Structures are given as structure tokens and as C-alpha cells.
Amino acid sequence: MTLTNSLESRLGYQLRRASAVMMADLGRELAELDLRPAEVTTLLVIADNPDCSQTEVGQALAIKRANMVPIISRLMDRGLVDRRRLDGRSHALTLTDQGRKIADDALARIDRHEARFAELLGRPDSEVLFRCLPVIRAARDVELDA
Amino acid sequence: MTLTNSLESRLGYQLRRASAVMMADLGRELAELDLRPAEVTTLLVIADNPDCSQTEVGQALAIKRANMVPIISRLMDRGLVDRRRLDGRSHALTLTDQGRKIADDALARIDRHEARFAELLGRPDSEVLFRCLPVIRAARDVELDA
DNA sequence: TATTGTTATACTCTATAACTATA
DNA sequence: TATAGTTATAGAGTATAACAATA
Numbered sequence: 001m002t003l004t005n006s007l008e009s010r011l012g013y014q015l016r017r018a019s020a021v022m023m024a025d026l027g028r029e030l031a032e033l034d035l036r037p038a039e040v041t042t043l044l045v046i047a048d049n050p051d052c053s054q055t056e057v058g059q060a061l062a063i064k065r066a067n068m069v070p071i072i073s074r075l076m077d078r079g080l081v082d083r084r085r086l087d088g089r090s091h092a093l094t095l096t097d098q099g100r101k102i103a104d105d106a107l108a109r110i111d112r113h114e115a116r117f118a119e120l121l122g123r124p125d126s127e128v129l130f131r132c133l134p135v136i137r138a139a140r141d142v143e144l145d146a
Numbered sequence: 147m148t149l150t151n152s153l154e155s156r157l158g159y160q161l162r163r164a165s166a167v168m169m170a171d172l173g174r175e176l177a178e179l180d181l182r183p184a185e186v187t188t189l190l191v192i193a194d195n196p197d198c199s200q201t202e203v204g205q206a207l208a209i210k211r212a213n214m215v216p217i218i219s220r221l222m223d224r225g226l227v228d229r230r231r232l233d234g235r236s237h238a239l240t241l242t243d244q245g246r247k248i249a250d251d252a253l254a255r256i257d258r259h260e261a262r263f264a265e266l267l268g269r270p271d272s273e274v275l276f277r278c279l280p281v282i283r284a285a286r287d288v289e290l291d292a
Numbered sequence: 293t294a295t296t297g298t299t300a301t302a303c304t305c306t307a308t309a310a311c312t313a314t315a
Numbered sequence: 316t317a318t319a320g321t322t323a324t325a326g327a328g329t330a331t332a333a334c335a336a337t338a
Contacts, residue, residue: 006193
């Protein structure tokens with residue numbers, strides 16, 4: 001009744017399944033904040049880079065310009081992000097006080113979630129992962145726009 | 147102009163980005179077959195387990211019963227998968243000759259794609275990944291149905 | 293001309309609830 | 316009652332093309 005699956009020996013498949021498990025776990029951790037993963041990551045990038053632009057956030061997160069629009073829009077509607085005109089076409093993004101509070105809370109939750117998995121893996125293996133995953137990304141990081 | 151991103155030090159984030167890169171690369175490799183990743187994996191599981199049921203394929207791939215329907219449906223429409231009534235409610239899935247040909251082609255492409263990344267990582271690190279990723283999955287593998 | 297933000301739209305995968313017809 | 320397959324529907328992420336305003 002348990003099926004064999006030759007995909008189990010493929011790295012891409014294992015990566016996808018592992019990533020799905022961590023995303024689901026993160027989702028549970030963030031559900032109370034009513035924030036989607038894409039919104040949280042956006043919030044954290046703005047926290048790290050006050051006065052950055054929407055396009056820059058997208059570049060940091062591999063999210064296309066067009067797809068940043070509804071994310072920023074929702075964060076502003078909720079009073080977590082503020083923006084200030086720079087020149088006629090670009091904005092400088094910052095967190096509001098509320099946004100900073102939520103970002104801090106989110107980061108604490110992320111780190112609880114991370115700790116659960118780090119403990120599972122142990123120190124030396126974690127280090128290999130942190131060395132290998134960027135190598136995979138660098139192979140051809142998601143190309144933004146065309 | 148390059149932003150800092152504290153997420154870079156988080157395993158979940160690195161996994162997701164690395165997985166996205168491999169998925170995009172796989173997508174390019176499979177585009178000529180006009181098969182989506184979910185369809186290819188389904189095809190390969192049926193190849194490995196002739197006469198399995200739709201629900202079983204879903205369990206192997208962490209795809210919910212309801213979401214298997216359009217996948218199987220499209221594979222049958224294209225003449226790649228065949229099914230035979232078992233009892234009044236379950237079917238036995240098999241590949242057609244055409245399906246077997248496509249599955250073989252897909253597997254060859256997957257392995258070319260895999261080889262590119264394996265080469266990048268090297269032998270000992272690859273082994274660590276193949277040991278670690280299932281550990282992450284096992285932490286709480288995607289629970290099917292409710 | 294190139295860039296920032298935007299709109300509109302489509303596709304892929306995933307999630308839930310409820311139904312049917314069996315067993 | 317539980318199971319296999321199904322329908323309908325919604326959400327989330329991602330992709331493309333095209334536009335306005337500005338640099």
C-alpha cells in the first residue's frame with residue numbers, strides 16, 4: 001500500500017518537499033498575525049533597509065515588480081508600512097511603529113520555528129545546508145523581469 | 147543599492163529560494179514535453195507503481211485527493227495514462243505506451259537537470275543534503291486530508 | 293530611452309467543504 | 316461508517332504584457 005517513488009532520490013524533489021514542510025510550519029506560526037509569508041518577508045526587508053524602494057524589495061526577495069504592488073498595498077492599508085515620495089516615480093518605504101512591533105513579533109516567531117528545525121538537524125549538518133543552498137541559488141537565481 | 151536581508155540566515159528562506167531555482171530549471175527542461183511538474187511526478191509514480199490508485203499517488207506526492215482529479219484527467223486526455231475499474235469506487239492506474247515513452251523522456255531530462263546541480267555541489271555535500279532533507283520532511287510531513 | 297509603479301490577466305499549486313456511489 | 320473519486324470554489328504565489336509618469 002505504500003508506493004515506491006523514484007523521485008525520492010532526486011535533490012529537486014527533496015528540496016521541494018522539505019521546503020513545503022517548513023513553509024507549512026511557518027504558516028502556522030504566523031497565522032495569528034494574519035500575515036502571509038510574502039508579506040512577512042517584505043516587512044523584514046523594509047525593516048532591514050529603511051527608505052528602500054518597492055522594486056528593490058522585490059529584487060531582494062525574487063518577487064517581480066508587478067507582484068509587489070498588492071503586497072505593499074495591503075501592508076499600507078494595515079498601517080504597517082509607510083511610504084514617502086522620493087522623486088516623481090519612486091517611493092521610500094519605512095515601517096510604522098505598528099509595523100516595527102509586528103515585524104519584531106514575526107521575527108521572534110520565525111526564530112522559534114527555525115530553532116525547532118535546527119535542533120532536529122544538529123550543528124554540523126546545518127552548516128552544510130547554509131553553505132550548499134546558496135550554491136544552488138547561485139546556479140541561476142530567479143531572474144527578475146525580462 | 148543592494149539591500150541587506152536578515153532572512154538570508156534562515157534555513158526556511160534558503161530552502162525556499164534554492165527550491166525555486168531548481169523548480170525553474172526543471173520547468174525549462176520539461177517545457178518541451180508540455181508537462182507541468184505535478185504532472186511529471188504523477189506520471190513517474192504511476193510508472194513505479196502500476197495499478198496504483200489516484201489517492202495513493204496523492205499520498206506519495208503530498209497532493210490532496212481533490213487536486214489529483216484534474217492532473218489525472220489531463221494525463222488521460224493526452225493518452226498517457228489509462229485506468230481500469232477495480233471495484234465500484236477505485237481505479238487501477240497504468241501508463242500507456244505513449245505514457246511510458248514520455249515518462250522515460252522526462253526522467254532523462256530530470257536526470258540531466260539533477261546532474262547539473264550535483265556537479266555544482268560535489269559528492270560529500272550532496273550526501274549530507276540527501277540525509278538532512280528527509281529529516282526536515284519527517285518533522286511534520288504535509289498532512290493529507292483532514 | 294530606461295525606470296518606477298501600476299493595471300489587468302492568466303496559470304499553477306494548494307486548501308476546504310460537500311456530494312456520489314460504493315464497500 | 317469509512318473510502319475513492321468528484322465538484323466547486325477560494326486562496327496564494329507567480330508570470331506576462333502594456334501603460335502612465337518621470338528621469
